[in-house]
Amino acid sequence: MTPGTTTLEATGTAGATVPPRVAIVGATGAVGSTLMELMESRGFRYGELHLVASSRSAGRVLTVGEREYTVVAVEDFDFSRVDVAFFSAGTAVSEKWVPVATEAGALVIDNTIAFRMDPDTPLVVPQVNAHELDRRPASGIVANPNCSTIPLVRLLRGVEDRWGVRNAVVSTYQAASGLGYSGVEELQESSRAALQGPDADFEATHFRPTLAFNVIPKIDRFLDSGFTLEEEKMLRESRKILGLPHLDVTTTCVRVPVANCHSEAVYVECQEPVDRAELVRLLAALPEVRVHDEETISAFPTPAVVDSSDIVHVGRVRVTQNNPRAFWLWLVADNLRIGAALNALQIGEELVARGTLEGRP
Ligand SMILES: NC(=O)c1ccc[n+]([C@@H]2O[C@H](COP(=O)([O-])OP(=O)(O)OC[C@H]3O[C@@H](n4cnc5c(N)ncnc54)[C@H](OP(=O)(O)O)[C@@H]3O)[C@@H](O)[C@H]2O)c1
Secondary structure (H helix, E strand, O other): OOOOEEEOOOOOOOOOOOOOEEEEEOOOOHHHHHHHHHHHHOOOOOOEEEEEEOOOOOOOEEEEOOEEEEOEEHHHOOHHHOOEEEEOOOHHHHHHHHHHHHHOOOEEEEOOOOOOOOOOOOEOOHHHHHHHHOOOOOOOEEEOOOOOHHHHHHHHHHHHHHHOEEEEEEEEEEOHHHHHHHHHHHHHHHHHHHHHOOOOOOOOOOOOOOOOOOOEOOOOOEOOOOOEHHHHHHHHHHHHHHOOOOOOEEEEEEEOOOOOOEEEEEEEEEOOOOOHHHHHHHHHHOOOEEEHHHOOOOOOOOHHHHOOOOOEEEEEEEEOOOOOOEEEEEEEEOOOHHHHHHHHHHHHHHHHHOOHHHOOO
């Protein structure tokens, strides 16, 4: 058997589609590992599974479910052997290898910024715009949005449909795991060093100034506008996913010393007055959303409490006293799951359910 490959019997009932052959590029990373865990826990069926990473990891053996797989370097992988390839290995890797994968006939689900605004590439949050997966995209790519955009648009969709969104102002509180395993390690090491005293020796590579006992109002690079690229992504991606090209969303993105789960304080001004009880009912009825203050107004979610959850958590729902058309809420979502691996897998599940993978070019 070829290294990195295990072939499973297609045990489906008569008439069921043949499970796709799958590659995970970035399999050794935080998003890739979470994706493999979710594939097992959600029973995602695949005909073959190939684990791909850099040459640094080639030959490593990883266990998925009960089986062992040998990691293959992306340079040595033949993408014609798979029907779908999940990419979460960084933008530069996607820019170089996604075209190779699509040329070889694989449909790519990409977790990076590389193709999100490409007009031939749908940008999909299945709870919002799954209909875009009915047809195989012209580019051969489905893009997974930014990790803070996904939970936001899942809530804004329902609000827009009921009251119309005039504008939204968002502050994010983003966890260290947004930069993968090495981001979390740096938070832990810098925190240990900070506890030893101000002169303790620690050299940061990801977070400057240090994230230990600090907050940093800068994620990704600065643009000429003074906004950061992360803030710009939240605007343009929300517009594309919701199909609202003039949507007014403005954001301040902040890195906080939390290991995992992004939080957001969201202010929304609507076209019409909003009733709090109806708003809470509407949010609670959205798919895979839990409103913590549905019964007790003092209940709220926090990252440490809802870590590793597959739903979007909401609390602090407040209609403003000076403007009955506006409200605030607080949301927390696991960025590795909701913001990356789970959304990508749910795209894969929808593609299988809709038979979209069967029209391989
Ligand atoms: N973390 C999040 O919350 C989040 C959310 C949304 C999107 N994303 C995106 O997902 C991607 C991965 O993030 P992560 O958090 O999983 O990072 P990570 O933990 O640092 O993992 C990076 C993965 O990419 C692989 N890789 C790096 N350079 C490579 C190369 N030249 N060729 C092939 N593979 C290479 C690594 O393989 P080696 O082990 O061999 O180095 C590893 O598997 C990034 O593009 C990120 O923007 C992340």
